[in-house]
Amino acid sequence: MPTISDVAKLTGLSKTTISRVINNHQYVSEEKRALVLKAMQELGYTPNPAARRLRGQSTTTIGVIVPRIVNPFFSYLVNTIETAAYEKGYQVIISQSNEDAEKELAFLQLLKTKQVDGIIMTAIENEWSVIEPFLAYGPIMLCNEYITNANVPIVRLNQQKGAYIGVKHLIDRGHHKIAYCTGGLFAEDGKDKDRNHGFQKALKEADIAVNTKWIFLNQYSIEDGKKVMNQIMAMDERPTAIFTGSDEIAAGMMIEAKKHGLKIPEDMAIIGFDDQPIAEMLEPQLTTIRQPVEKMGELAVAILVDMLDDTSLKVQEHELPIELVIRKTT
Amino acid sequence: MPTISDVAKLTGLSKTTISRVINNHQYVSEEKRALVLKAMQELGYTPNPAARRLRGQSTTTIGVIVPRIVNPFFSYLVNTIETAAYEKGYQVIISQSNEDAEKELAFLQLLKTKQVDGIIMTAIENEWSVIEPFLAYGPIMLCNEYITNANVPIVRLNQQKGAYIGVKHLIDRGHHKIAYCTGGLFAEDGKDKDRNHGFQKALKEADIAVNTKWIFLNQYSIEDGKKVMNQIMAMDERPTAIFTGSDEIAAGMMIEAKKHGLKIPEDMAIIGFDDQPIAEMLEPQLTTIRQPVEKMGELAVAILVDMLDDTSLKVQEHELPIELVIRKTT
DNA sequence: TTGTAGGCGTTATCAG
């Protein structure tokens, strides 16, 4: 690897001048600048980021933590983040937390050790009090995740509204017996609290009581969806509609419902969440809640980069619109 | 950030001793080791990776380049790579090439500048002669990608066999008019050459001539699949079966075929590639080629880490089995 | 078993 010294030697100039050219400083004559550029080209010189970091420069790297990259919602989110970051000259380091608090913590070390300039968290596994101290080492922002009173930028979707419009739609279609799948524990302060509130609000407005038998906790995958549908089939009194936490769960339920000979939406209405590509591929096509993933990712990067450029920037919070996409399962 | 000097100061020892403790060197008395460990804990000390890199140490980071992370095949691959790497104490830096040679090149710089110890390429955009020089800076390996005479480890799937068994299956079902979608240009030495050969071999064995009107180039996405189906519908003479390059293309075709009132597989048999989760969700469920993505990712990481540990290791090449999953579209 | 000194590649400071 050629170093700055090699370029200096080749051009007969000092390291300082080379550095000035690299960093586009003023006070370098055009003539020498050209000379340096040519020499760099010739040697195939690339600045050593490790040295720059050590010297206290920015790393032009941002870290992104996601729960599971195979979840299409997050792979699309990562996609936009990565692309937006690249356009701004940043690299992206990705880590999957796999819902593991320790792994999340290990990732935050990157900030402390200046491997990344800032971090975008799309999920949170640790208590906020554990994460907060890392703010001393660089900006952290929340994207798609949401903590009350955390003094960090947040870009998020209105999950409460998402659940509300979904459930309201089912009610408008005449359903009273509505099941509900959640990725959390249906607890008052859990990560699923916003959607829970939306769900409850819609029911309450229609004077429908919550039937706890029809609340399914900790549901995520296609497999989970299949299991839920089998549980429902075994019930004496079945719901006529179900609000799921994701298109994947909905897909699993639909596959299983067909095996049982159920007609959708006549025998069972189903509504997904995310509007992933599969929503259009299912038969019948899935009614679902669309989340503006692209916008969210782009906005997150824009905000983080702004904070990196100007550390005095005040904390912003954005809430992006969310909408119902009506197809054929409701 | 506390540094090694702070620890030295606090313990009253030298930096050298601290370093020895960090790196588990011999010749440190148990007593002092304990003292140092305690001090590190107290200060919340973490070694600065930038400094270590500069000093020429390993970065315990590996780079992975994928074409598009939103492609489930690659997000699953990245998932296993990331998980396997984490277990071995490595971080992963991910980049999407987006089929852009320049972006790929930018990523390879990470190796040159010692930001990553090694690189796993799951796709190649540049000529190999462009990539080869980077081998001087660290190991590069191919995973799912394949170059003849490149003296690097390769973990790959037998794409030729994959296409062969798929097309053969269609022929066995009585089809003679078989269309073919490829992600490449159907050229003799293109990236799609293996599958092309498999396709051609199967046809030849059955004495069927290739109809170039039914060869569709540069196909990738659901949208592409829709377009292809529309092109087929506009033809005077239509194929009765189609071998697609991915489950996504197959999905797009199926969606569109239904709009045209086509029955699958009676009017048109379709076979996918990858066995992604959607294959089971489609209606009817998709016959497809399964690729052992998990094994491939794990193996790639194992090999790369081995090479990192022992630079004299000889180059390995692995070919993983590939199989036909028969469902309802053929 | 422990410590001293020097250097990895870069950039900021200060001096011409």
Place this chain on the structure above:
DNA sequence: CTGATAACGCCTACAA
């Protein structure tokens, strides 16, 4: 406009 020098945090000969 240009250059010499110190410093970032760490590791490793070499010395003790």
